Amino acid sequence: MKVPLLNNRDDDWKGSPESIPYRPNKKVIIGVLTLLGIGLSALGFALWYVPTVGLKNLHPSLPYLFGALVGGAIVIALGGLVIMGVALIKGRIVVSSPAFRGVLIKLFLPLMVLIGGMVGIPRIKIEQAFIELNNRLVREMIRRRGRGFNPDRLVLLMPHCIQYDNCKIKVTRNVRNCVDCGRCEIGDLIDISDRYGVKLFVLTGGTVARRKLIEYRPDAVVAVACERDLTSGVQDAYPLPVIAIINKRPNGYCIETGVDIEAVKRALEDLLNPAPSPQTG
Ligand code: SF4
Incomplete structure (x- = not known):
């Protein structure tokens, strides 16, 4: 299937069953x-x-x-x-x-x-x-540091648009309210959060994200969102190291978005157990 290239947020493209291509050209x-x-x-x-x-x-x-x-x-x-x-x-x-x-x-x-x-x-x-x-x-910074972060010093930030639109459960206040029905990836993310021992938050916007960072003062962050929110989030959080993962948008922006669960796991692995850098020997 041909996946349309998304040029601007204003484009009237409404999504496809696949994720949009987001690798930089x-x-x-x-x-x-x-x-x-x-x-x-x-x-x-x-x-x-x-x-x-x-x-x-x-x-x-x-x-x-x-x-x-x-x-x-x-x-x-x-x-x-x-x-x-x-x-x-x-x-x-x-x-x-x-x-x-x-x-x-x-x-x-x-x-x-x-x-x-x-x-x-x-x-x-x-x-x-x-x-x-x-x-x-x-x-690379973490690899050259030579050791990973403590899991309880990491946070995983997710946008609330990742939630199934018709789910009546409020997960932004407490993600543990989710009953893991399988209609969206929040259940999988809770599983990852438990397995790696990192904190997980589903957020309603950038202001809440900034508040969480001030409240928890983590050593590093894995964040999922669209390009615009990730860019401003990385800018706001600097010098905090943030691995930013661009979301999937099978229905367009801000509605029932998704996340590559494997990419989240890889990001956490890299922050917790960095492989020795081949460039530093
Ligand atoms: S997985 Fe959790 S948040 Fe998602 S629809 Fe099911 S109960 Fe709601």
Whole structure:
């Protein structure tokens, strides 16, 4: 069956029996990173060129000194873009420090959305690339840390739209109210929560999610939602490591969505028992 590509939340696509494809497209990644590199280089040149006249009047060597500073910053930024490209396309993580993830979240993501918007790349594509890169960075960070987290320091956050629409049981206040009738994946998620010993919450929105994180102060999070909510959630939760899993939407957005249960298990395994990193030997 041909699965339609979802471009924007506003699309009138109402879903299919399968999940939507959500892997970031390599051409999109290369295009956005290249445009971002060109934009940053042009901005750096302008930042250097505009004040050079005034600087020259102060001292003839000042434009060169300032040029070296701006040039250094541009080289670092371009290096960051190359690292992101290699991570997304080749799957090889060269740098996985929390600081690099911070630069990705605070600087590169808004710039990618801005540049993507200017050239007509749908925001959802940028968010998919961001989520993929974030997850790879988090996984590699945990591997290089060399030990997993304590299960009682992890939380599993689910959107309430995952619940069967006609279920009369309120699970947002207490997920244990679910009687595991099998009509939605909440029963399976409770099973995972018990098996791994992690806390599970079904949430009505981002505000409640933030409140849970403040209340429980976990060491790491596995979150399931749509691209937009995951992106803002990862931004809000930084520096907390979050593995973000894009939901399934067989009926479109926000109604009887689903989750890849195996992906949730893999995320928890990676946070609890990280495999030794092949890159660190
Ligand atoms: S699995 Fe639980 S939450 Fe889902 S429909 Fe059944 S009782 Fe309701």
